[in-house]
Amino acid sequence: xxxxxxxxxxxxxxxxxxxxxxxxxxxxxxxxxxxxxxxxxxxxxxxxxxxxxxxxxxxxxxxxxxxxxxxxxxxxxxxxxxxxxxxxxxxxxxxxxxxxxxxxxxxxxxxxxxxxxxxxxxxxxxxxxxxxxxxxxxxxxxxxxxxxxxxxxxxxxxxxxxxxxxxxxxxxxxxxxxxxxxxxxxxxxxxxxxxxxxxxxxxxxxxxxxxxxxxxxxxxxxxxxxxxxxxxxxxxxxxxxxxxxxxxxxxxxxxxxxxxxxxxxxxxxxxxxxxxxxxxxxxxxxxxxxxxxxxxxxxxxxxxxxxxxxxxxxxxxxxxxxxxxxxxxxxxxxxxxxxxxxxxxxxxxxxxxxxxxxxxxxxxxxxxxxxxxxxxxxxxxxxxxxxxxxxxxxxxxxxxxxxxxxxxxxxxxxxxxxxxxxxxxxxxxxxx
Numbered sequence: 001x002x003x004x005x006x007x008x009x010x011x012x013x014x015x016x017x018x019x020x021x022x023x024x025x026x027x028x029x030x031x032x033x034x035x036x037x038x039x040x041x042x043x044x045x046x047x048x049x050x051x052x053x054x055x056x057x058x059x060x061x062x063x064x065x066x067x068x069x070x071x072x073x074x075x076x077x078x079x080x081x082x083x084x085x086x087x088x089x090x091x092x093x094x095x096x097x098x099x100x101x102x103x104x105x106x107x108x109x110x111x112x113x114x115x116x117x118x119x120x121x122x123x124x125x126x127x128x129x130x131x132x133x134x135x136x137x138x139x140x141x142x143x144x145x146x147x148x149x150x151x152x153x154x155x156x157x158x159x160x161x162x163x164x165x166x167x168x169x170x171x172x173x174x175x176x177x178x179x180x181x182x183x184x185x186x187x188x189x190x191x192x193x194x195x196x197x198x199x200x201x202x203x204x205x206x207x208x209x210x211x212x213x214x215x216x217x218x219x220x221x222x223x224x225x226x227x228x229x230x231x232x233x234x235x236x237x238x239x240x241x242x243x244x245x246x247x248x249x250x251x252x253x254x255x256x257x258x259x260x261x262x263x264x265x266x267x268x269x270x271x272x273x274x275x276x277x278x279x280x281x282x283x284x285x286x287x288x289x290x291x292x293x294x295x296x297x298x299x300x301x302x303x304x305x306x307x308x309x310x311x312x313x314x315x316x317x318x319x320x321x322x323x324x325x326x327x328x329x330x331x332x333x334x335x336x337x338x339x340x341x342x343x344x345x346x347x348x349x350x351x352x353x354x355x356x357x358x359x360x361x362x363x364x365x366x367x368x369x370x371x372x373x374x375x376x377x378x379x380x381x382x383x384x385x386x387x388x389x390x391x392x393x394x395x396x397x398x399x400x401x402x403x404x405x406x407x408x409x410x411x412x413x414x415x416x417x418x419x420x421x422x423x424x425x426x427x428x429x430x431x432x
Contacts, residue, residue, distance in 0.1 A: 018076060019348035025077045026341030029084030031176050033333040041085040042149035046142070048078030053139035060132040084337045091323040092332040093158055099323050104231040107316060111227060115220035119213065155329055171330060183334050188325065191385050192318075192335075194378035196342035199255060199314045202371035204350020206262045208303060211289040215304045222308025226254075230316060240324065244386040247320070251313040252379050258310040259372045261303040263365050268296055315343075321382070324389045 033041055048071070055071035058064050086106065094102045171179075183189050210216045271291060275284055292300055322335040353367060 016348065016352070017073075019344045019351075021073065021076045022080045022344040023341045023348070025080030026084060026337045026339075026344060028077075028337075029081040029340065030180060030334050030337035031173065032081055033085045033088055033337070034171055034176055034330045035173060038085045038089060038155065039149055039152050041082055042152060043146055045078040045082035046145035046149050048075040049142045049145055050139070051075065053135065053142040056135040057132070057139055060135060080340065084333065084340055087319060087336045088329060088332045089152065091319065091336065092327060092329045093153075100320060101231060103316070103319055103323065104227045107227045107312070108224065108231065111220060111223045111312070115217065115224065118216045118220065176330075179330070180334055183331070183338075188385055188388075189335070189338070191381050192321070192339075193342060194374070195314075195318060195382045196339050197346040198371070198375040198378040199311070200343045200346030201350040202255070202259065202368070202375050203307070203311060204347040204352075205354055205367045205371040206259070206307070207351060207354045208262060208265065208300075208307075209285065209289060210304065211286075211293060214301065218301055218305040219308035222305045222310075223312035226309055226312040227316060240389060241387055244321070244324070244389065245383060247317055248379060248383055248386060251310075251317050252376070254306065254310040254313045255375055255379075256372075258303070258306040259368065259375075261299065261306055263368055265292065265296065265299060265303055266365050266368070268299075271295075321386065321389070 029041075036044075052068075052071045052075035055068040059068050087103075090102045090106045091099065210219065272288070274291075275287055279287070318339055319336070322332070322339065325335065326332055350371065
C-alpha cells in the first residue's frame with residue numbers, strides 16, 4: 001500500500017530493528033501465549049493490524065509519519081507474537097496424522113500471501129488516489145480479523161479425533177519463568193539450538209540482496225514449492241524416524257546447493273571499474289547487483305530460487321521436529337517462541353558481520369565456508385535427536401478433561417495422579 005523508493009533493498013533494509021523486534025517478540029510470545037491465551041493474542045494482532053492500516057490512511061490524508069512509525073513497530077511485534085500463537089495452534093491442536101498437513105497448509109497460506117504482497121508492492125504504479133482507496137479497503141478488511149480470532153476454539157474444548165483432549169493447564173508468570181528455564185536445561189532443546197541458529201546465520205552471511213521483482217518471486221516460489229511438495233507427500237510410507245531422517249537429508253542437500261551457488265557467484269570475476277570513490281555503500285551495492293545480473297543473470301536467479309527452497313525446508317523441518325516432541329500447548333509455545341527468536345538472532349548476527357563490506361561477496365568466501373560448516377554440524381546433531389523421537393504423540397489418556405475445574409479429579413480412572421502423569425510427559429515421548 002506504500003510504494004517503496006526505487007532503490008530500496010526489499011529484503012535487508014532496516015534489518016537490525018526488524019530482527020530485534022522479531023527476537024524480543026518471539027521470547028515474549030512464550031509467556032504471552034501461555035498466560036493470555038491464543039485467542040487473546042490473535043485479537044491483539046487484529047488490533048495492531050487495524051491500527052497499522054489506519055496509520056496508512058492517515059499518511060495519505062495528512063502526511064503524518066509519527067503515528068505510522070509507532071503503528072508499524074507495534075504491528076511488527078503483534079505479527080511475530082501472533083505467529084508464535086498460530087504455530088502453537090498448528091502444532092498442538094491437530095492429532096498426529098493431521099499435524100504435518102496443518103503445518104504445511106499454514107505455511108502455504110503465509111508464503112502465498114507474502115508473495116502476492118511483494119508483487120503488488122513492487123509493481124503497483126497506480127495514482128496516489130487509487131492507492132488511498134486501496135488503503136481504505138485494507139482497513140475495512142483488517143476490521144474483520146477479530147471475528148476470525150474469536151472463531152478459534154478454546155483450548156479446554158479441543159478434543160482430537162482419537163478422543164484425546166488437548167493438554168493445557170493454567171499457569172502463572174512464575175511457573176512460566178521456571179518452566180522456560182527448565183526447558184533450556186533439557187538436552188533435546190539444547191541440541192536443537194544450533195539448528196535454530198546456524199542456517200539463518202548462513203543466510204545472513206551470504207547476504208545477496210534482492211535487486212528486482214523477479215528475484216523476490218523466485219525466492220518465494222522456491223519456498224512455496226517446498227511446502228506444496230511436503231503437503232502432497234504427507235503419507236505414512238515409513239516410520240516416523242525414517243521419514244524424519246530422509247527429510248533431514250533432503251534439507252541438507254538443499255542447503256548445500258544454495259551455499260554452493262552463493263560461493264560460485266562470489267568466485268566469478270566482476271568488473272568494479274565503474275565504482276566511483278565518492279559513492280555510498282548503497283550505491284556500490286546497487287552497482288554490483290546490476291553488474292552481477294547483467295553478467296551472471298541465470299546463476300543469480302538460480303541462487304535466489306534455491307535460497308527460498310533451503311530456507312523453507314529448514315523452517316518447515318524445524319517445526320515438524322518440535323511437533324514430534326510434544327503435544328502440550330504450553331511446551332509447544334516455549335519451543336516455537338525460542339525457535340522464532342533464535343532464528344532471528346542467527347540472521348541478525350550474520351548480516352551485521354558483513355554489512356561493513358558492501359561488495360564482500362566478490363572478494364571473500366571465508367565467512368560462508370564457516371557458516372556452511374556450522375550448519376552441517378547442526379544438522380548432524382539434529383539427526384541424533386530425530387533418531388530418538390517416538391512414533392506417535394497420541395497418548396492413550398482417554399477423554400480426560402483438562403480445564404481448571406478438573407485439576408483434582410478423584411475418580412479411579414481420572415485421578416490427580418493421572419494429571420501428574422500428563423505433566424511429566426509434557427516434553428514427551430523421546431526415548432532417552
